[in-house]
Amino acid sequence: MLNGRRTRLDVHPMKRLLDVLREECGLTGTKEGCGEGECGACTLLVDNRPVNSCLVPVAHVAGARVMTIEGLRGRHPLQRAFVEHGGAQCGICTPGMIMAAVAVGRKPALDQIRTGLAGNLCRCTGYEAIYRSVMRAR
Amino acid sequence: MIRADLLQRSRLEGLQGSKSADRVPAFVPSDNRLMTRSRRLNAVGRNVLRKEGIEKVTGTVRYIDDLSFPGMLHARTIRSTIPAGEIVGIRLNFDTDGFTIVDHRDIPGRNVVALIEDDQPSLAARAVRHVAEPILLLAHPDRDVLRSADVEIEYRQTPPQYDAGTSPAIFKTIAIDKGDVEAGFRAADVIVDGDYRTGHQEQLYIETNGVIAVPDPAGADHGITVYGSMQCPYYVHRALKILLGLPDEKVRVVQTETGGGFGGKEEYPSMIAGHAALLAWKSGRPVKLVYDRVEDMLATTKRHPGVIRHRTGVTRDGRLTAMDIDVLLDGGAYATLSAVVLSRGVLHATGPYGCDHVRIRGRVTMTNTPPNGAFRGFGAPQTQFATEVHIDRIADRLGIDPVRIREVNALRPGDTTATGQRLGADTSALQVLREAVKRTGFKRRRRQLSRGLTPGSDPSRTRPLRGIGLSLIFHGSGFTGGGEVKLASRASLALTERGARILVASTEIGQGTRTMHAQIVAETLGIPYDAVEVNAADTGVVPDSGPTVASRTCMIVGRILQRCAEEMKARLGRMTPKQYLRAHGPLMITKEYERPAEMRWDDAMYRGDAYGTYGWACDVVELEIDRDTWEVKPVMFTSVHEIGRPIHPLLARGQIEGGSAQGLGYALLEEVVMRDGRMANAQLTNYIIPTTLDTPPMDIVMLGIPYPHGPFGAKGVGEMPIDGPAPAVVNALRHAGIDLREIPATPERVMRGEVSSFES
Ligand code: FES
Ligand code: FES
Numbered sequence: 007m008l009n010g011r012r013t014r015l016d017v018h019p020m021k022r023l024l025d026v027l028r029e030e031c032g033l034t035g036t037k038e039g040c041g042e043g044e045c046g047a048c049t050l051l052v053d054n055r056p057v058n059s060c061l062v063p064v065a066h067v068a069g070a071r072v073m074t075i076e077g078l079r080g081r082h083p084l085q086r087a088f089v090e091h092g093g094a095q096c097g098i099c100t101p102g103m104i105m106a107a108v109a110v111g112r113k114p115a116l117d118q119i120r121t122g123l124a125g126n127l128c129r130c131t132g133y134e135a136i137y138r139s140v141m142r143a144r
Numbered sequence: 145m146i147r148a149d150l151l152q153r154s155r156l157e158g159l160q161g162s163k164s165a166d167r168v169p170a171f172v173p174s175d176n177r178l179m180t181r182s183r184r185l186n187a188v189g190r191n192v193l194r195k196e197g198i199e200k201v202t203g204t205v206r207y208i209d210d211l212s213f214p215g216m217l218h219a220r221t222i223r224s225t226i227p228a229g230e231i232v233g234i235r236l237n238f239d240t241d242g243f244t245i246v247d248h249r250d251i252p253g254r255n256v257v258a259l260i261e262d263d264q265p266s267l268a269a270r271a272v273r274h275v276a277e278p279i280l281l282l283a284h285p286d287r288d289v290l291r292s293a294d295v296e297i298e299y300r301q302t303p304p305q306y307d308a309g310t311s312p313a314i315f316k317t318i319a320i321d322k323g324d325v326e327a328g329f330r331a332a333d334v335i336v337d338g339d340y341r342t343g344h345q346e347q348l349y350i351e352t353n354g355v356i357a358v359p360d361p362a363g364a365d366h367g368i369t370v371y372g373s374m375q376c377p378y379y380v381h382r383a384l385k386i387l388l389g390l391p392d393e394k395v396r397v398v399q400t401e402t403g404g405g406f407g408g409k410e411e412y413p414s415m416i417a418g419h420a421a422l423l424a425w426k427s428g429r430p431v432k433l434v435y436d437r438v439e440d441m442l443a444t445t446k447r448h449p450g451v452i453r454h455r456t457g458v459t460r461d462g463r464l465t466a467m468d469i470d471v472l473l474d475g476g477a478y479a480t481l482s483a484v485v486l487s488r489g490v491l492h493a494t495g496p497y498g499c500d501h502v503r504i505r506g507r508v509t510m511t512n513t514p515p516n517g518a519f520r521g522f523g524a525p526q527t528q529f530a531t532e533v534h535i536d537r538i539a540d541r542l543g544i545d546p547v548r549i550r551e552v553n554a555l556r557p558g559d560t561t562a563t564g565q566r567l568g569a570d571t572s573a574l575q576v577l578r579e580a581v582k583r584t585g586f587k588r589r590r591r592q593l594s595r596g597l598t599p600g601s602d603p604s605r606t607r608p609l610r611g612i613g614l615s616l617i618f619h620g621s622g623f624t625g626g627g628e629v630k631l632a633s634r635a636s637l638a639l640t641e642r643g644a645r646i647l648v649a650s651t652e653i654g655q656g657t658r659t660m661h662a663q664i665v666a667e668t669l670g671i672p673y674d675a676v677e678v679n680a681a682d683t684g685v686v687p688d689s690g691p692t693v694a695s696r697t698c699m700i701v702g703r704i705l706q707r708c709a710e711e712m713k714a715r716l717g718r719m720t721p722k723q724y725l726r727a728h729g730p731l732m733i734t735k736e737y738e739r740p741a742e743m744r745w746d747d748a749m750y751r752g753d754a755y756g757t758y759g760w761a762c763d764v765v766e767l768e769i770d771r772d773t774w775e776v777k778p779v780m781f782t783s784v785h786e787i788g789r790p791i792h793p794l795l796a797r798g799q800i801e802g803g804s805a806q807g808l809g810y811a812l813l814e815e816v817v818m819r820d821g822r823m824a825n826a827q828l829t830n831y832i833i834p835t836t837l838d839t840p841p842m843d844i845v846m847l848g849i850p851y852p853h854g855p856f857g858a859k860g861v862g863e864m865p866i867d868g869p870a871p872a873v874v875n876a877l878r879h880a881g882i883d884l885r886e887i888p889a890t891p892e893r894v895m896r897g898e899v900s901s902f903e904s
Contacts, residue, residue: 034210035203037403039350040437044828047350075203089197092794095802096654097200098207098351098403120836127828129350129404130654132805133836134844135798 007070009033009077019065023057024048026064027074035075035101039127046126049102050074056109058125073108075101083143084108093139095130102126107140114140187663187673188856191794195658195678196401208354208373208400213430216356217244218287219423221433222280222295223443224272227512227821229301231270234280237294244427246281251422253389257415258382261315264478264515266387266418272299274477274514275822276443278415283423283431304512304821308474309451313510315475316483318490320504320750322562328466328501332457336538340454340530341886342870344816345447345809347519348833351403353412353444354434357420360394367394368421369684374413375405376691377649381683383414384421399681405653406806407518410693411480412444441826445517446816448473448485448508450526452493454534457501462542462549464499467562471527473508476515482508485516487624488694489523491754492867494562495531496573496618497553502562513821518693520803521866524619525810529887532615532871536878545590546875547581550616565753570851570859572760572786577616579845580762580784586614589766590879609769609882610779613875616762617867620755621860622696626745628756632736633690635701637665637708639721639731643675644712646705647732649689650697651681655862656795657697663791664702664855668709669716687734695860698791699756700737702855708733740853757851759859760786763804763868765840765876774891774898776812776877778840783868786847789857793846796861800844803865809834811870815888 007013008031017026027033027050039047041060048059051073078085084104087093094100103126110122119140120133128136199205224231236245248255248269255269256262268279279297284290305311329335355372368388374380377397384395397417402409420433435443450473457466471490475482490506539549554573560566581587593610622628636647644665652658662676669676679686689701711733716724724731745752764782769775783804790796813832817824825831850857870887877884882897889897 028210033203034206037207037351038209039352040828042437042827042829045350078202080198080202085201088201089193092191092194092798094194094197094200095656095798096349096351096402096404097196097205098349100200101203104201123836125835127350127833127835128802129348129406129806129833130802131798132801132803132834132842133839134801134842135794 008072009074015064017064020063022060023062023064023067024059027059033074033076037098037101039098046106047099047102049105049126051105051109054109056106075105078104082108084140087139087143091139091142092135093131099126099128103128103136110140116141187666188791189789189793191792192659192663192673194656195662196652205401207351207403208356208371209434211356211371211400213356213358216430216432217283217285217423217427218290219281219283219420219431219433220290221278221419222282224268224275224277224279224297226272226299226301227275227304229272229299231268231272231279231297232300233298235296237296238292242284243293244283244423246422246426247279250426251387252425253387256386257418258386259411259414259480260483261479264480266415274512276514277477278419281419281423283427306511306513306821308449308472308509308511311509311511315479315508315510316486318486318506318750320490320502320562322564323501325466325468325501325503329457331465333460334458334541336456336458336534336541338454338534338537339885340452340533342450342526342529343888344449344516344818345519345814346441346816346831347406347408349404349406349408352435352437352440353409353416355413355417355420356430356432357417357424358430359424359428367396368424369396369398370417370421371398371400372413372417373402373409374399375402375409375651375653375693377651377681377683378688379411379691380414380417383418387418388421388425396682396684399651402651402653406520407522407693408444409653410518410691412517437828438826441831442823443514445480445515447519448475448482448516448523448526452527452530454530456534456538458538458542460542462539462544462552464497464553466501467494467499469493469504471504471506473523473526474511474513474516475508476511476513478515480515480517482516484624485518485523487523488620489527491563491620491624492524492618493527493531495528495535496555496616496760498555498559499553504562513818520806521863522694524863525807525867525870528617528867529870532617533874533885536613536875545587546614547577547586550577554616561754563754564751568757570757570788570849572847572849573616573618575847576760576762576784576786579847580614580764580782583784583843583845584764584782586612586764593879608771609880610766611876611880612764612766613872613877613879614762614764615868615871615875617864618758618760619695619860619864619867620758621699622756623694624754626747628700628737629739631690633701633704634687634734634736635689635704635708636687636732636734637705637712639712639725640677641722641725643671643721644669644709645677645679647679647686648701648705649681649683649686650701651692653692655799656792657692660698660791660795661702661705664706665709667856668706669713695862695864698858699854699860702791702858703853704735704737706855707735756853757859759861759864761864761868763872765869765872767873767876769880769882769894774895776889776894778808778873781808781840782843783865784845784847785861785864786849787861787864788851788854788859789848790846791856791858796846797844799861800865801842803863804842804869805834805839807866807869808839808873810866811873811887812889813838815890
């Protein structure tokens with residue numbers, strides 16, 4: 007399941023999930039920042055858990071539910087909050103950051119946010135605006 | 145992949161909401177009192193919604209790597225593996241069928257990355273000056289085939305030069321003299337010396353450098369368009385014209401959404417754009433060249449390492465009588481922007497202090513390491529680190545408190561800087577200092593922590609060491625010296641049915657250019673913020689507004705736009721835009737930078753008004769040092785900034801928070817390990833930037849004293865936040881008993897710092 011839709015793909019099983027989404031599915035919202043699992047720009051949800059899609063061969067998600075930023079359809083409260091509270095500056099980390107924040111769950115405490123987003127690098131915000139966005143998302 | 149024509153369409157629509165964005169429900173004001181419905185007037189000073197915010201949070205905005213063109217090739221750069229020498233032979237150990245291969249002989253124009261000196265080749269012909277210097281370019285439709293191509297290069301090596309201090313090749317020297325420094329030393333009660341060192345720093349924008357070059361469909365000799373991630377489209381435009389030997393109108397450069405710059409996309413994109421263009425030129429097909437992280441770190445510019453020596457005369461009660469400062473920067477292999485970085489460095493070398501007798505000598509030299517270049521702060525973080533640590537050491541020596549010594553010497557309105565610039569009423573060093581001290585209870589907190597630190601108070605040494613320190617800094621807004629006059633930047637405003645469209649070459653790189661410019665125009669015209677569109681930074685359409693650097697985009701370009709809007713408003717009179725367009729046809733207003741009448745600058749003597757004005761800031765850091773691992777953890781960070789009147793307080797705050805985090809990384813974590821002229825840790829696994837867990841809570845204050853020549857009283861903000869954190873950290877370390885003169889303050893250095901302080 008990709009963003010709630012049953013999806014069949016004919017690709018090499020070892021191709022990175024990140025590349026399959028970006029190149030085969032036209033879903034370019036998921037970004038590459040490092041390709042080695044360090045920056046979190048490629049974060050998406052696999053069965054509701056955050057995963058670095060640059061490290062995952064597509065075969066690993068056969069039968070799983072994959073959710074990317076496009077799957078939130080612009081309706082998630084976090085998306086609105088990131089615009090209102092300055093959580094997105096250059097925006098390149100934003101899709102991954104929002105997906106990681108979705109996984110943190112509703113009404114998190116600041117410490118939970120810090121821990122939950124520790125694998126997502128942002129070079130622009132110093133994270134403060136991201137915390138404000140996540141805490142104020144309703 | 146998204147087709148590029150979609151990009152162009154969304155650009156032409158003035159970056160209005162995309163399809164998925166349309167489904168986002170209307171935003172309503174939230175608990176943030178400054179938040180407003182964007183329909184309201186009075187755009188300036190309000191936190192209106194970022195122009196491209198919706199596209200960014202929905203993942204629909206297109207960065208360069210999200211774009212694709214029909215028939216596009218992928219490209220790869222073959223780089224030198226030695227730091228110095230000559231190329232003797234090149235062997236292609238692969239089937240070249242289907243490849244486009246470019247070397248220096250394929251360059252139709254001049255083989256230079258045109259900037260200031262034109263000393264850097266686009267592709268090395270024979271001489272190699274640094275590791276990762278580009279030599280050969282390959283393009284192929286299939287990325288896997290491209291990756292597997294094996295190229296062997298044979299070299300004759302020559303001894304490399306790694307020490308900037310002994311390097312005979314000097315890119316630039318600058319001297320600043322004020323008063324008589326020897327007389328100043330004679331008047332001193334105490335003389336304090338100190339040497340300070342700062343390391344490289346990688347900008348580490350999360351989006352790596354990348355471009356796509358597209359030859360004109362009628363054939364490459366008809367012209368070329370380059371799309372890419374960049375700060376300065378007109379720098380790239382000029383470099384391409386010279387490289388390809390083309391006239392103005394045959395080269396078009398279009399900025400795509402840019403995932404961070406921090407100076408790292410100021411001059412470097414001219415290099416990568418040239419490479420993609422050469423391949424596109426030869427193949428006649430679109431060519432995409434996007435670096436992976438390792439290549440980006442190995443090959444692209446970094447912050448100049450610095451060695452700064454201070455010798456300072458001071459009276460017993462803490463007044464500075466003489467400042468003798470020597471600044472050495474390591475330029476790396478080519479001149480890039482080094483001369484200008486040095487300029488900003490020396491112009492900030494005294495810190496925000498007044499002193500009648502000053503001598504500054506600056507020098508930037510060549511080494512066989514990858515060229516260093518622009519990075520937020522641009523020389524000022526290096527020199528102000530030294531000054532601020534030195535000032536604390538002087539206070540220690542005199543036995544006075546670090547706040548007191550700064551109060552005594554801080555520049556005040558009417559004082560003169562080292563270049564003789566008489567400062568205006570917006571000189572706020574004392575205000576930011578006092579506000580920061582009051583807010584943090586600095587003096588009390590310092591005493592409390594000092595008690596905890598007295599020998600014997602914690603004999604078991606189980607508790608972490610704690611310290612608190614501060615820094616006071618300033619930062620010139622806009623270009624150095626006469627730079628703004630030379631740039632003669634232009635901005636245009638076109639009347640539209642709904643309102644106006646902004647045409648500037650200033651780029652949005654995350655800092656909020658589009659939003660803040662639209663606010664200035666909306667406010668001036670008295671129309672809603674939503675009625676102002678911003679054109680893409682496309683050299684085919686927009687005038688040259690100068691580069692997006694030097695904290696100039698708001699204060700300088702914003703002011704030109706404000707003047708355009710003033711004239712448009714006068715032309716409109718009582719007509720609506722629609723009525724005007726119907727009656728008179730299209731209206732486009734273009735204005736050029738005008739120097740404030742009283743500004744004077746002598747570039748030969750380095751005398752006069754170095755900058756239009758300055759921002760002022762005071763940072764306070766409290767930190768903890770683990771006694772086992774020697775890791776330093778900042779626990780609280782406070783910053784008081786005076787940046788004139790912020791146009792968009794939330795965006796301005798975002799600049800301060802983000803720049804401060806980057807400054808804390810510079811202070812503590814970010815170490816570029818150069819081994820044999822090569823960055824040995826060119827990976828995110830071992831070049832560490834701050835994560836959520838490394839970044840302390842931040843208390844940010846903006847004083848907002850209007851500056852008369854800025855648009856609605858605004859000054860620059862982008863760079864200053866990175867100047868203060870490093871010295872505040874090192875001063876806090878000294879307070880905790882650790883004497884460091886060098887950053888980053890890694891555990892190894894902190895450990896050594898403690899040993900030496902025990903010895904002294
Ligand atoms: S790109 Fe996957 S973690 Fe950086
Ligand atoms: S907003 Fe630029 S990296 Fe996070």
